[in-house]
Amino acid sequence: MEEIVIKTEKLTKRFGNFIATNEITFEVRKGEIFGFLGANGAGKTTAMRMLCGLSLPSSGAATIAGFDIYKKTEQIKKNIGYMSQKFSLYEDLTVLENIRFFGGIYGLTNAQLKEKSEQLISKLGLQKEAKKLVASLPLGWKQKLSFSVAVLHNPKIVFLDEPTGGVDPVTRRQFWDLIYEAADNGVTIFVTTHYMDEAEYCNRISIMVDGKIEALDTPGNLKKQFDAQSMDEVFYKLARGAKRAD
Amino acid sequence: MQAITVSNLTKVYGKEKFVAVKGISFTVEKGEIFGLIGPDGAGKTSIFRMLTTLLLPDGGTATVDGFDIVKDYKKIRSNVGYMPGKFSLYPDLSIEENLNFFAAIFNTTVAENYHLIKDIYIQIEKFKDRRAGKLSGGMKQKLALCCALVHKPTVLFLDEPTTGVDPVSRKEFWEMLKRLKEQGITIIVSTPYMDEADLCDRIALVQQGEILSIDTPVNITQSYPDDLFAVKSGNMSSLLKAIKGYQEKESGYAFGEYAHVSFKKNTVTENEIKDQFARQGISSIEVKKTPATIEDCFIKLLQN
Numbered sequence: 152m153e154e155i156v157i158k159t160e161k162l163t164k165r166f167g168n169f170i171a172t173n174e175i176t177f178e179v180r181k182g183e184i185f186g187f188l189g190a191n192g193a194g195k196t197t198a199m200r201m202l203c204g205l206s207l208p209s210s211g212a213a214t215i216a217g218f219d220i221y222k223k224t225e226q227i228k229k230n231i232g233y234m235s236q237k238f239s240l241y242e243d244l245t246v247l248e249n250i251r252f253f254g255g256i257y258g259l260t261n262a263q264l265k266e267k268s269e270q271l272i273s274k275l276g277l278q279k280e281a282k283k284l285v286a287s288l289p290l291g292w293k294q295k296l297s298f299s300v301a302v303l304h305n306p307k308i309v310f311l312d313e314p315t316g317g318v319d320p321v322t323r324r325q326f327w328d329l330i331y332e333a334a335d336n337g338v339t340i341f342v343t344t345h346y347m348d349e350a351e352y353c354n355r356i357s358i359m360v361d362g363k364i365e366a367l368d369t370p371g372n373l374k375k376q377f378d379a380q381s382m383d384e385v386f387y388k389l390a391r392g393a394k395r396a397d
Numbered sequence: 398m399q400a401i402t403v404s405n406l407t408k409v410y411g412k413e414k415f416v417a418v419k420g421i422s423f424t425v426e427k428g429e430i431f432g433l434i435g436p437d438g439a440g441k442t443s444i445f446r447m448l449t450t451l452l453l454p455d456g457g458t459a460t461v462d463g464f465d466i467v468k469d470y471k472k473i474r475s476n477v478g479y480m481p482g483k484f485s486l487y488p489d490l491s492i493e494e495n496l497n498f499f500a501a502i503f504n505t506t507v508a509e510n511y512h513l514i515k516d517i518y519i520q521i522e523k524f525k526d527r528r529a530g531k532l533s534g535g536m537k538q539k540l541a542l543c544c545a546l547v548h549k550p551t552v553l554f555l556d557e558p559t560t561g562v563d564p565v566s567r568k569e570f571w572e573m574l575k576r577l578k579e580q581g582i583t584i585i586v587s588t589p590y591m592d593e594a595d596l597c598d599r600i601a602l603v604q605q606g607e608i609l610s611i612d613t614p615v616n617i618t619q620s621y622p623d624d625l626f627a628v629k630s631g632n633m634s635s636l637l638k639a640i641k642g643y644q645e646k647e648s649g650y651a652f653g654e655y656a657h658v659s660f661k662k663n664t665v666t667e668n669e670i671k672d673q674f675a676r677q678g679i680s681s682i683e684v685k686k687t688p689a690t691i692e693d694c695f696i697k698l699l700q701n
Binding site: 290291317335347351382386 | 651695
């Protein structure tokens, strides 16, 4: 049987009377690329914060990489990687310094750091930029670097929160090459995006509406289920009825 | 008459002389929706800030509504509406106070131009006493649009109004823009989403401070030079690897559930493509010709 790396059971988060995430139940398998979609305000960020061990649920259960979401948040953090469009790297550190800093935080030894940073810099073709400040890199390069840093410590799962927002179409695809490569190596990818073509690149997708997961399947099956030509249409059919105004 | 004329406009930043905008030229007709389409760092915001007189150009000239962006900046400021990419209203004022404030500094009242903002304002009206800083992203966006419209601008500048916005809300936003266009307002809008290009009357594709192409979306897609094929298989990752090793290909990349592939010679047939992939062990292949989209055109221009 395939290994399950994320498992949630009626996972819920309340803020006062507001139910941000409402009894979501799903599983993600090892090496899977799982797209976590939803309209703005549907509760994706709240759910993701719980899954990363940053916010305790109000009720329900979940395990991440085998660790309980209530009791083992520190172990969860050690076994996952995270990157977002907003915060990724330190702009006023160089490429090399960022790699060493994040690798160091995750407990890599000096020898590992040296080897990993050389590998990473040559893989991304950043030899000339290694000693430049991250601030001077184009956004697309920053995002590729930031993804590579997020998987530096060989996490079981990497969480990507809108990693390609605003990135040009060619670099966006290079970014997905990195995602495929990581998934082939057994890293589980949990990704949110507003680009519906990227939803197609996922093995399975969930779509959240008003705090609940309203649909979960492969892109192909979802299109069949909703009698739609594209994921854009599936998304529109589901999310247009959303009551929560963001 | 032209709402905007831009001639050799240039912007250079800092000690390192970084050229953010490289001598670009274009015009926008009155009543048009004109799109600046390009990724982060393309120079879109610098162009907007120069045209709204918030930033002085380092070369070239431009007019908005017939007024020069350097000499006549005061006139431009009272005529145009500007919604910056970053939320810039007063977070400590309520929805209603922000709106009244912007109406007052433009010597008008909310009542006078209420017809322009009504459709949008009614969606946030029940929260009118809430501070702007406490609003959700979508509500902030709607308030910012109301504030940019309240003095009935001739030209509306919208800098990435839909970035980070989900597909449903993006659709609604573009429907609002269409209604504003019907009221005679010229709209210049920037976006990193290529699919929004089709909703503009004309677009400029921008990258690294330069305009790569400028025309109607239909003309741009029709001038795509190569035959383009959509290829589908059970496994995108292995299909993309096979495409990389395909000698005769001109370009190939993922495009939603399909990969788009073009060839150095436009004589390749669908069956030849199928056979080639079958030889590389790709199963259940579907191949069909497909019309180019704006995104295909942009990728082609970036690769040249």
